[in-house]
Amino acid sequence: MTRFLSLLVGLVFLAAAPASAQERVWVQVEANSTLAEAEDAVRRYAAVTDNVNGVRLRSGWYAVSLGPFAPEAALGELQRLLRAGLVPRDSYIADGTDYIGQFWPIGANTLAASPVTPGEATTQVQALPPVVVVEPLVPSEQTRAEALQAERLLDRPAREDLQIAMQWFGFYRSGIDGAFGPGTRNAMAEWQTAQNYEATGVLTTKQRVELLGSYQAELDSVGLAVVRDDAAGIEMQLPLARVAFEQFEPPFVQYNNTDGSGVRVLLISQEGTRATLHGLYDIMQTLEIVPLEGERSKRNNDFTLTGQNEDLHSYTYAQLNDGLVKGFTVTWAPEDAALMTKIARFMQDSFTPVGNTALDETLGQPSEDQRIDLMAGLEVRQPVRSRSGFFVDARGTIVTTTEAVAQCSRVTLGASSTLEADVIGTDEALGLAVLRPRSAQAPINFAAFLDGTPRLRSDIAVAGFSFEGALGAPTLSFGTLEDLRGLAGEEALTRLAVAVQPGDSGGPVLDASGTVLGLLLPSGGDSGRVLPEGVNFAANADAIAGLLSSAGVTARREFATGVVDPADLTAMAADMTVLVSCWE
Numbered sequence: 001m002t003r004f005l006s007l008l009v010g011l012v013f014l015a016a017a018p019a020s021a022q023e024r025v026w027v028q029v030e031a032n033s034t035l036a037e038a039e040d041a042v043r044r045y046a047a048v049t050d051n052v053n054g055v056r057l058r059s060g061w062y063a064v065s066l067g068p069f070a071p072e073a074a075l076g077e078l079q080r081l082l083r084a085g086l087v088p089r090d091s092y093i094a095d096g097t098d099y100i101g102q103f104w105p106i107g108a109n110t111l112a113a114s115p116v117t118p119g120e121a122t123t124q125v126q127a128l129p130p131v132v133v134v135e136p137l138v139p140s141e142q143t144r145a146e147a148l149q150a151e152r153l154l155d156r157p158a159r160e161d162l163q164i165a166m167q168w169f170g171f172y173r174s175g176i177d178g179a180f181g182p183g184t185r186n187a188m189a190e191w192q193t194a195q196n197y198e199a200t201g202v203l204t205t206k207q208r209v210e211l212l213g214s215y216q217a218e219l220d221s222v223g224l225a226v227v228r229d230d231a232a233g234i235e236m237q238l239p240l241a242r243v244a245f246e247q248f249e250p251p252f253v254q255y256n257n258t259d260g261s262g263v264r265v266l267l268i269s270q271e272g273t274r275a276t277l278h279g280l281y282d283i284m285q286t287l288e289i290v291p292l293e294g295e296r297s298k299r300n301n302d303f304t305l306t307g308q309n310e311d312l313h314s315y316t317y318a319q320l321n322d323g324l325v326k327g328f329t330v331t332w333a334p335e336d337a338a339l340m341t342k343i344a345r346f347m348q349d350s351f352t353p354v355g356n357t358a359l360d361e362t363l364g365q366p367s368e369d370q371r372i373d374l375m376a377g378l379e380v381r382q383p384v385r386s387r388s389g390f391f392v393d394a395r396g397t398i399v400t401t402t403e404a405v406a407q408c409s410r411v412t413l414g415a416s417s418t419l420e421a422d423v424i425g426t427d428e429a430l431g432l433a434v435l436r437p438r439s440a441q442a443p444i445n446f447a448a449f450l451d452g453t454p455r456l457r458s459d460i461a462v463a464g465f466s467f468e469g470a471l472g473a474p475t476l477s478f479g480t481l482e483d484l485r486g487l488a489g490e491e492a493l494t495r496l497a498v499a500v501q502p503g504d505s506g507g508p509v510l511d512a513s514g515t516v517l518g519l520l521l522p523s524g525g526d527s528g529r530v531l532p533e534g535v536n537f538a539a540n541a542d543a544i545a546g547l548l549s550s551a552g553v554t555a556r557r558e559f560a561t562g563v564v565d566p567a568d569l570t571a572m573a574a575d576m577t578v579l580v581s582c583w584e
Contacts, residue, residue: 024115025074026067028094029087031057035103038062042104044150048205049086051116054104062103065094068115077116086153142204150205151180162208165215166191168342222263222343226350229253231363232269233355234326237346239263248363251280251325252378262333263340264289268318269359272325274300280318280325281305282416288379289331290314292410292583313337315344317351326353383417383581384408386468388507388520389435390576392544396441397553399544400506400580402426402433403522408582413437415469415579425551430492430539431521434551435580445575447508447516449541451557454481454517460496462520463573464504474577476570477504479534481517492543494518496536507577509538513560514572519544 029045032038042054042064051066066087069077074093081087102111142150154162159178166172171194172187185201192199197207223241228234232253242263246256251270257263266289270276281303284290291307291314302319313334318327330347332340389400398413398421405411405423413419413435425434462477479498486493494517496509505522518538523531545555564572 024068026065056101237350268327388464391443391446410583464507466501468503
């Protein structure tokens with residue numbers, strides 16, 4: 001186009017011209033030096049809007065103009081067309097004095113037609129949808145050259161909308177800049193291939209409408225809308241067609257499913273420090289709403305958790321900022337993964353902490369169903385069983401019972417259930433297992449096994465998690481060493497007189513000096529025998545040391561010396577004893 005007049009010039013012109021000359025005006029959008037170019041241009045515009053004219057200019061060029069309009073209607077129409085991306089940014093209002101003939105529509109003379117008045121004007125600017133999806137009568141096909149020409153009519157926001165839509169569907173992987181470079185062209189070609197179109201790398205008008213329409217339909221299906229929760233101090237987009245506010249359960253605001261799709265949202269808000277944030281990272285992984293499989297990322301001031309299993313997918317993000325920990329979790333059914341993974345990304349991008357307070361801990365009413373396996377009303381994942389074990393070297397190697405780790409898909413150490421361990425050796429006959437943590441450990445204390453023969457009828461103590469972790473620390477059960485062999489004369493066993501619980505099995509048996517005499521075995525063993533109350537057995541120090549040697553671990557051996565105060569014995573046992581949990 002060779003004539004570049006700004007909208008401002010057009011407005012001045014309208015204001016200054018005599019009223020008699022202003023009965024009709026036109027929106028001039030393009031001029032070409034040849035008739036062939038002008039005919040191509042006028043057909044393109046006629047495919048996407050009304051009132052299109054092809055006119056000859058006094059200069060010998062050919063122009064495409066829209067109209068005629070009454071002067072008061074022309075400005076609104078120009079604004080509408082610019083917003084819709086249907087005309088170039090340098091389009092302007094012309095009085096038609098340069099128009100000396102008409103070549104389009106063929107055989108028509110619209111230069112003298114009655115102007116369109118404001119009441120007859122097309123769609124008003126404020127009625128345009130937030131995502132511009134132009135739905136004109138479009139040709140069923142366009143050549144690549146025609147598609148390029150139509151594409152040149154798009155302004156930057158319209159181009160960015162196309163990139164956003166292609167990014168949504170996974171075809172565009174770069175920044176949103178409105179520039180149609182190689183990345184955008186490749187994305188267009190990929191989208192065309194996926195829709196069984198010829199991969200030209202340039203979207204036709206019809207294809208743009210289809211792409212943007214599909215994108216808008218997916219957004220509408222979940223009802224994404226910005227929600228500001230002042231109680232939590234969080235503003236973000238939520239899928240309000242799927243969830244609605246349910247209740248406060250500090251530190252969570254719960255938005256539960258409304259349409260049966262399984263979507264659920266938790267807003268997270270609490271005061272805290274970096275320790276609080278990292279503690280939340282561990283706690284969230286104990287909840288059923290965060291499946292175990294999935295990527296985990298923990299940094300100094302934020303973390304991300306993803307989880308997938310056959311029943312549930314979830315995404316969690318939380319951050320620490322100015323003494324406040326805030327974040328969110330969203331869950332969905334696996335069959336919605338393609339859509340909800342994208343929705344989760346939208347939620348993440350829109351997540352904004354607001355205000356300088358966290359969720360009031362007194363909000364909401366405590367649930368009548370308050371159990372140890374619930375946390376703020378959410379189900380806490382529970383192991384199949386938990387038993388005891390103890391550290392045997394400075395690297396954190398652990399010895400426990402085979403019963404503790406039998407048929408487990410995952411074995412964890414400690415109360416957090418996030419530290420996993422692998423079985424590196426077993427003695428099936430005795431029922432012993434050796435575990436190695438997957439991450440390096442530096443235990444405060446580890447076992448010193450008795451080098452020698454223990455004294456018969458001497459006092460002993462068994463350290464273990466009697467209540468399978470419910471108390472958070474091991475307890476000591478006191479008794480006596482009744483025999484240096486098993487009931488059938490087994491030399492690898494000792495018989496104890498001590499009252500214990502199933503959770504104690506795998507724990508260390510200590511003498512009065514704190515030296516480890518053996519490892520407590522499950523009551524009754526594998527024989528199914530029903531023994532008198534208080535009769536239990538332990539694998540002795542020599543048997544344990546032999547298994548450790550075969551697993552490449554050297555057991556520390558010491559002679560028993562002196563008597564340790566019960567309080568000190570309790571501390572020594574607590575530092576070496578660890579909870580071992582089995583998970584399906």
